[in-house]
Structure formats: C-alpha cells, structure tokens
Amino acid sequence: MTKMSDRLKIVFMLCVAFVTTGGQHFESKVAQLLQDETEDIKCFVELKDLTCFWEEEEERNDLQYTFTYSYENKNKMACVVSSLSLLASNKTVFFCKLPKTPFFTTLDVQVFRDGRMLYSRSLNAENYLFLDPPRNLTVLSSGKEGQLNVSWLPPLLKYMDDSMIYEVRYAVEGSNMGKVEVIKVSTMLVLLGLQSDTRYKVWVRVKPDGVAYKGYWSAWTEPVLGVTQPSDLDPLIMVLVLFIGLILCLLSMTVILSHHKFLLKKLWPDIPTPEHKFPGLFTVYKGDFKEWMSQNNSSMWGRSVQVYTEELPSPLEVLSEVSLTSHGTSQREERKPVEEDEEKESERSDSGLTDRWREPPQAHWLMEQLRALQENPQSLSQSLLVQSHDTYVTLNQNSQGDGEREVDDVFEETLPLQTLFTTTGTTSLSTSHSDLGSLQQSSGSGRLSSQSSFEYPNQTWPPKGPGYTYMAVADSGVSMDYSPMSSSRITELGRHRMYTNDYKNEIFLHKWPLFGEHNKSGSESCMGPVW
Amino acid sequence: MQTFFGLVSVLIVFVWLGGKQVFPLQPICDLRVLDHFVREARDSVVIMRGSRGGCGAMKSYFVPLTSVDFAFWEHIDVQELAVEVQTGLSLLVQALSTAMKAVSNSRLANALDNNISNIHSLSQILHSLDLQHARSTVLPDDSAPASTQTQEVSSLPELLQVQSSFLRGKVRLLLSAAPACQRQNS
Numbered sequence: 001m002t003k004m005s006d007r008l009k010i011v012f013m014l015c016v017a018f019v020t021t022g023g024q025h026f027e028s029k030v031a032q033l034l035q036d037e038t039e040d041i042k043c044f045v046e047l048k049d050l051t052c053f054w055e056e057e058e059e060r061n062d063l064q065y066t067f068t069y070s071y072e073n074k075n076k077m078a079c080v081v082s083s084l085s086l087l088a089s090n091k092t093v094f095f096c097k098l099p100k101t102p103f104f105t106t107l108d109v110q111v112f113r114d115g116r117m118l119y120s121r122s123l124n125a126e127n128y129l130f131l132d133p134p135r136n137l138t139v140l141s142s143g144k145e146g147q148l149n150v151s152w153l154p155p156l157l158k159y160m161d162d163s164m165i166y167e168v169r170y171a172v173e174g175s176n177m178g179k180v181e182v183i184k185v186s187t188m189l190v191l192l193g194l195q196s197d198t199r200y201k202v203w204v205r206v207k208p209d210g211v212a213y214k215g216y217w218s219a220w221t222e223p224v225l226g227v228t229q230p231s232d233l234d235p236l237i238m239v240l241v242l243f244i245g246l247i248l249c250l251l252s253m254t255v256i257l258s259h260h261k262f263l264l265k266k267l268w269p270d271i272p273t274p275e276h277k278f279p280g281l282f283t284v285y286k287g288d289f290k291e292w293m294s295q296n297n298s299s300m301w302g303r304s305v306q307v308y309t310e311e312l313p314s315p316l317e318v319l320s321e322v323s324l325t326s327h328g329t330s331q332r333e334e335r336k337p338v339e340e341d342e343e344k345e346s347e348r349s350d351s352g353l354t355d356r357w358r359e360p361p362q363a364h365w366l367m368e369q370l371r372a373l374q375e376n377p378q379s380l381s382q383s384l385l386v387q388s389h390d391t392y393v394t395l396n397q398n399s400q401g402d403g404e405r406e407v408d409d410v411f412e413e414t415l416p417l418q419t420l421f422t423t424t425g426t427t428s429l430s431t432s433h434s435d436l437g438s439l440q441q442s443s444g445s446g447r448l449s450s451q452s453s454f455e456y457p458n459q460t461w462p463p464k465g466p467g468y469t470y471m472a473v474a475d476s477g478v479s480m481d482y483s484p485m486s487s488s489r490i491t492e493l494g495r496h497r498m499y500t501n502d503y504k505n506e507i508f509l510h511k512w513p514l515f516g517e518h519n520k521s522g523s524e525s526c527m528g529p530v531w
Numbered sequence: 532m533q534t535f536f537g538l539v540s541v542l543i544v545f546v547w548l549g550g551k552q553v554f555p556l557q558p559i560c561d562l563r564v565l566d567h568f569v570r571e572a573r574d575s576v577v578i579m580r581g582s583r584g585g586c587g588a589m590k591s592y593f594v595p596l597t598s599v600d601f602a603f604w605e606h607i608d609v610q611e612l613a614v615e616v617q618t619g620l621s622l623l624v625q626a627l628s629t630a631m632k633a634v635s636n637s638r639l640a641n642a643l644d645n646n647i648s649n650i651h652s653l654s655q656i657l658h659s660l661d662l663q664h665a666r667s668t669v670l671p672d673d674s675a676p677a678s679t680q681t682q683e684v685s686s687l688p689e690l691l692q693v694q695s696s697f698l699r700g701k702v703r704l705l706l707s708a709a710p711a712c713q714r715q716n717s
Contacts, residue, residue, distance in 0.1 A: 048601035072598055072682055104700025105598035106692070124696065158604060159707045162562055211566045212699040 026051075028219060029130050030093060031086055036216070041111060041119040044130035044216065045101065048157075052109055053084075053095030054119060066112040067096040071105045101125050129208050129215030131155045134166065134187070139202045139226030146196055148226045151188035152204050155218070161185070165209045167217070173199040173225065184209065197230035559656045560712035565703055568649040572695045575642040579687060582636040590633065592626035592689075593681045595619030597696035599704060607708045613662040616705050618680060620650050623694055630687050646694065653702060660709045 026046065030053060033042045043052040052067070067079040079096040086093065098107075103126045111119040134152040142149045150168055154161055168189050171178030178201075183189050194200060203220040256263065275282050278292065285292040595618060624647055631643040684690050706712065 072596055100600050100602055102598035102600050104696040105596075106696075126699065158601075159704065211569055212703055 025132060025219075027084065027086060030084065030095070031088055032219070033130075033216070034086075034089070034091070034093070039121065041109065041121050043109070043121070043123060043125075044128050045125055046130055046132075048101065050098045050101040050107070050125045050128070051095055052098075052121075053093045054111060055091060055093050064113050065094055065118075067109070068112070069098060069107055069109045071102050071107045076110075098125075126212070127214040129213050131157070131164075131206050131208070131215065131218045133218045133221045134204045134206050137202065137204050137221045137224045139200070139224045141227055141229055142190060143229075145229050145231060146192065146194045148191040148194060148200060148202070148228060149188070150191060150202055150204070150226075152221070154187055155206060160208070160213065163209050163211065163213050164206050167205050167207075169203040169205075169220070170194075170200050173201055194228050196228050198228050200226050200228065202226060557659060558661065558709070558711035559659045560706065560709070562703065562706055564656065565653070565698065565706055568646075568653060569695065569698050571642075571649060572646055572691065572698055575639070575646055576688070576691045576695065578636075578639050578642050579691060582639050589685055590629065591683050591685050592629065593622055594626055594684055594690060594693040595622050595680060595697055595701075596682055597693055597700050599700040604704060607704065609705070609708055609710065610662070612701065612705050612708070613657065615680065616657065616701050617654070619697055619701065620654055622681060623697065624650050626690055627694070630690060634687070653698075657705070660706075660711045662709070 029044060029046060033044060033053075034055060041052055041054045043050055045051070063081075065081040067081050068076045069079060070076040079098055081094050081096050084093050084095060085091070104124065106122055106124055108122050109120070110117055132155040134154060135156075137150070137152040140149045140151075141147075148170075150170075152166075154164055162185055164185065166183050166187070166189075168181045168183065168191075169178050170181075170191055172195070181189060181191070191200075191202075201223040202225075203223050205218045205220050207217045208215045273282075280296070281287065281289065281292045285295070595615070597619075627643050627647050627650075631640050631647070634640045634643065682693075684693060
C-alpha cells in the first residue's frame with residue numbers, strides 16, 4: 001500500500017513538474033505574444049498543437065465563450081476554452097488548444113461570446129511556429145587564442161531540423177554590448193575575434209527559416225559562461241624581448257655615430273665643385289668668370305697652366321716672323337679700348353713694328369709693315385708681329401733663339417690664343433681680357449669682320465723658322481662658340497695645327513689683296529705648316 | 532549469319548536489362564531543391580497580387596487536399612503518402628494549365644508555366660526515390676474515392692495557395708520520410 005501511494009505521489013509530482021514546466025514555457029510565450037502580436041486573437045503552435053488566445057479585461061467566465069474552427073470545407077469543430085492568469089502582468093487570457101492541428105491548410109477560427117461572434121481569423125498553422133529554446137547549450141574554449149566553441153541541440157521536433165535558423169548572442173561578462181551571429185541548420189559555431197583570457201556569456205535562440213515553416217523567435221536560452229584562452233605571450237618573454245631590442249638599438253646607434261661621417265659620405269655623397277681651383281669665383285664674383293678673370297688675370301698667369309688644363313689647346317701656326325727692334329715684351333697684351341689705341345697709334349706708326357703689341361694698328365700702318373716684309377724678308381726676326389686691321393693675335397714667341405722671350409713650349413701649346421680685336425665701324429671691344437670669352441663682344445657687328453688677318457708671306461720664311469706659323473685668328477676654337485656668326489673648330493691638333501674659321505673676312509678681300517688667295521670669302525682656313 | 536545472331540543476342544540482353552532496371556536513379560533527397568520550388572510558387576502568388584486581372588476568370592479547379600497533422604506524421608505510411616502526392620501533383624498540373632490559358636498577364640503566365648515545369652521535376656525526384664508501389668497504384672479511381680482526395684477551389688489565388696501548401700506539407704514530408712533518403716542520412 002505504501003509503495004503504491006509513493007509511486008502515485010511520484011507520478012503526480014512529475015506530472016505537476018511537467019505541467020509547470022510546460023506552463024512556464026506556455027505562459028512566457030503567451031506573455032511575449034501579448035506584447036508583440038497585434039491581432040485580436042493570437043495564435044501560435046507549440047509542440048505541434050495550435051493555441052489561440054485572447055485577452056479579456058473584464059471579469060468573465062470561460063464558459064461564456066465558444067471556440068470553433070474549420071478547414072478544407074469541413075464542418076466546424078469546437079474547442080474547449082480555458083483561462084489563464086498571468087502572474088507577471090496580472091492579466092487573464094482565454095485560450096483554446098486544437099487537439100489535432102491540421103497543417104498546410106487554411107484554418108478558420110471563430111470566437112463567440114453569448115452567441116455573438118467576437119473574433120474571427122483565417123490562418124495556416126505552419127506559419128506560426130513558436131519553438132522552444134535550443135537545448136544543452138555548451139561553450140568550450142578552443143585550442144586557439146580568442147576563440148570559443150559553442151554547440152547546442154535543436155528543440156524536439158520531427159522533420160524540422162533542416163528548417164531552422166539560430167541566433168547566437170555573446171558578450172563579455174558584465175557588459176551590455178553584445179554581438180549576434182546568425183547560423184542556419186548547423187547546431188555549432190566557433191566564435192572568433194574574442195579577447196583573450198576573458199569571460200563571455202553566450203545565448204542562443206531558434207526560429208523556422210521561413211521556407212516551409214514560419215514562426216516567431218524562441219526565447220533566449222539561459223546564458224552559459226565561457227573563458228577564452230590567455231594570450232601566448234608570457235610577460236617575462238615580452239620583457240626579455242624588449243630588453244634585447246633596446247640593447248640592439250643602442251649598439252646600432254653607437255656604430256652609426258662612430259662612423260657617421262663615412263656613412264654620410266656613402267649615402268649622401270658630396271657633389272664635387274670646382275671651387276677650389278677657382279678661388280673667389282663663386283664667393284666673391286658669384287660665378288662671373290669674366291670679372292674673376294679680370295681681377296685675377298695677373299696672378300693667374302703663373303697658374304694658367306693649371307687653369308686651362310681642361311681647355312683645348314689652340315694650335316697656332318707661325319706664318320712669319322717679324323723682326324722687332326726691341327724684345328722682351330712678348331707678353332700678351334691686354335686689350336684696350338679703341339680709344340686708347342688710337343692715342344698710341346701715332347707712337348706705333350713711328351716706331352714701326354714693336355714688340356709691344358698693345359694697340360691695334362691702323363690699316364695703313366700694317367700695310368707698311370707688310371710691304372716692308374715683302375721687301376726685306378730677312379728682316380724678319382724670330383718675333384713676328386702679326387697685326388691686322390682690326391683683329392690680331394698676339395702670340396707668345398717660341399723659345400727658339402730668343403732668350404728674353406719667355407716662351408716655352410708648354411706655354412705655347414697650352415695657352416690659348418689671345419685675341420685682341422676691334423671691329424671697324426662698330427662697337428669696339430671694350431674688354432681688356434685677352435680671353436677666349438672676349439670674343440663674344442664681337443657679335444655686335446654681326447660678324448667678325450676682319451677678324452682674322454694674318455701675315456702670310458708667300459715667299460720667304462725665316463730660315464730659322466721657328467717652326468710655327470703665326471696666325472691671326474679672331475678666336476680660338478673654344479671661344480668661337482660664343483660668337484653667333486662665326487664658328488671655328490680646331491680640326492686637328494698636333495702637327496698640322498689646322499684652324500678652320502668659318503667667318504667672313506670682307507676686309508681682307510678688300511684691303512688685303514695679298515692674301516686673296518688665302519682669304520676666301522665666307523671661309524678661311526689657315527694652313528700650315530710653314531716649314 | 533554469325534554476326535547477325537551476335538547482334539540479336541546483344542539486343543536481347545539490352546532489352547532485358549532495361550526491363551530489369553539495372554541502372555537505378557540516384558535518389559534525390561536534398562530538400563533544398565524542394566525549397567527552391569516552394570519559393571517559386573510563392574513568387575507566383577506575389578506576381579498575381581501585383582498584376583491587374585490576376586485573378587483571372589472565376590473557374591473551379593479540383594485540387595488535392597493539403598492538410599497534414601503531426602499525429603499522422605508520427606505514423607507515416609510512406610506508400611500511401613506517395614500515392615497521395617503523385618495524385619495531387621497531377622491534379623495541380625491540370626489546374627495550373629487551365630489557369631495559365633485563362634490568364635492575360637504574360638508575366639503571370641510565365642510564372643505559372645514555371646510552376647508546372649517544377650512539378651514535373653518533382654515527379655522525377657519522386658521517381659528517383661524508387662517508390663515502386665506508388666507508381667503502380669497511381670490511378671485516380673483506385674483505393675480512395677477521388678472526392679475524398681480532392682477539394683474544389685474557385686479562384687486562382689486559392690489555387691496558388693493550395694499549390695504552396697501541398698508542396699510544403701505532403702511533398703516535403705514524403706521526401707523527408709522516404710526510405711531511400713533515410714538510408715542516406717543514417
């Protein structure tokens with residue numbers, strides 16, 4: 001007897017427990033739909049049974065209501081109405097559970113009160129599934145950092161496992177900011193991108209996917225805690241790594257500082273400048289070479305070899321020599337303005353050829369000299385005065401014979417020709433430089449008229465031919481570039497010493513018939529050698 | 532002569548094999564195919580609601596019953612269900628063809644035509660499940676009377692609703708419960 005009573009009690013307790021659990025779920029669903037659903041008569045399917053309920057404010061007896069339903073043109077069937085008091089909201093609802101709920105067909109439900117129809121609704125039961133939450137939610141730490149393995153079981157429903165969609169919500173414990181992941185069909189998920197060594201709360205809920213079945217979101221499961229793996233980096237290791245890094249930095253800094261000059265030279269090499277060879281050119285004269293030359297002219301001669309090493313030596317050919325009364329002044333003459341020359345011309349003309357070739361001679365004077373040469377070729381000495389009407393070149397004497405000449409072969413070879421020239425009837429060359437650059441001043445006339453005139457005695461050459469020919473050329477090969485109208489190129493250096501000057505020598509044609517054969521209009525070539 | 536006899540023997544072998552169905556179809560158990568058809572049936576409903584005169588002429592269509600209750604699901608008779616499904620699909624094809632001719636909207640007509648071809652594909656899928664008994668007993672006047680198996684609807688919206696319910700209910704249940712698919716899943 002006692003055993004039987006005990007068994008009955010156990011069964012009763014289980015039934016109560018089952019009912020209460022079911023009731024709790026049921027009650028929570030009813031409460032939720034009361035808030036969310038807008039229809040007067042609210043229906044949902046729980047555990048394959050359709051439940052329709054409605055709210056009533058006034059105190060009513062459930063016996064007053066009549067619930068009928070029909071489908072597929074069948075006769076109406078009645079359903080028993082029950083009442084439920086919601087403890088949370090202190091409301092009363094009346095509901096009816098259809099015993100055999102037909103799915104995939106249109107149901108017509110009606111609620112009557114005291115013979116009058118209160119509510120009516122047509123619905124398909126499969127569209128209002130209200131599932132229970134997923135079961136057995138577990139959260140485990142995966143082997144990797146910042147990850148959690150979440151798994152659960154679907155609610156108990158046959159043939160519906162592949163029609164479910166789940167939502168996983170997770171947040172740091174104590175925080176309200178959560179993230180949501182949606183997953184279809186599968187009942188497990190790996191959460192990524194989590195903080196290491198942190199406690200997380202995880203919830204899951206389920207809903208039909210909406211293709212074959214539709215419904216409401218289930219309630220969230222109870223939260224389950226999971227802890228992510230701590231980070232791999234040990235603090236001690238981090239400290240050691242930092243320490244070693246610091247030491248390496250210090251070492252590299254020391255090396256760099258000790259060899260900074262070398263490294264700087266390698267990385268940022270200095271751009272070579274010729275400043276050391278041109279003292280004051282860039283600092284005082286700001287690159288004005290002419291100015292610099294004029295200032296340093298006298299002092300430069302001693303180092304002219306060094307200065308003009310890059311320049312092409314201008315070959316000269318000595319055409320003839322003219323004997324001079326006095327020697328020792330075979331230096332280059334500085335060019336002077338025409339005005340100054342004219343003043344001294346009278347002196348020149350009297351003395352005849354002098355070795356001071358400063359002033360450019362006049363035409364008639366030169367003519368006289370040439371005639372003198374013609375008549376007395378022997379009078380030619382080593383020195384040769386080659387003077388043109390407008391332009392002439394003062395050449396350094398060679399070392400042959402004359403000691404007072406301070407000519408040396410090196411000098412001869414390396415020094416460029418100095419051109420002293422003025423243009424007739426045009427602007428005179430005001431520069432006093434016998435520099436190559438001074439030729440550009442001749443461009444005022446447009447051409448180097450009578451630029452080049454040279455003595456070319458056609459007959460005799462001094463027996464002691466110095467071995468070179470004097471030649472009055474307006475410019476050297478380099479300087480000719482400055483002149484727009486003329487250009488000369490040193491075609492050949494060395495033995496032949498040929499000069500090619502492409503400029504017109506009109507005056508030559510007019511006034512120097514003697515040289516007609518040599519002076520051609522338009523071009524002039526200075527040929528050598530003499531000996 | 533010898534070659535002739537050889538050819539004849541080969542032919543006989545082939546005929547025998549064809550009769551024996553030595554090469555059965557692979558069962559198509561993926562429910563996503565059915566879900567695709569269900570979605571397209573729903574599209575027809577949407578197009579119909581959006582088009583003028585979508586309801587078409589008021590005609591009566593004989594359509595299958597669609598209701599399924601879970602109690603029935605607990606004790607499913609696959610063979611019986613297969614018969615129901617095959618019959619219902621043929622009825623739906625007839626009704627949809629009749630409705631397509633009466634519809635003036637070309638877009639809706641195309642959608643209905645698509646539904647018809649989907650139902651034909653479903654028949655092929657069911658054939659792949661090797662439901663032998665179903666094939667042999669697919670006769671309208673066999674077993675249950677036709678009236679109990681059909682219902683009458685009077686408009687195109689109702690017809691499309693029946694089609695959607697039938698596909699989602701009975702056809703889906705049959706695909707889930709078919710033995711060939713059960714063997715695959717287990």
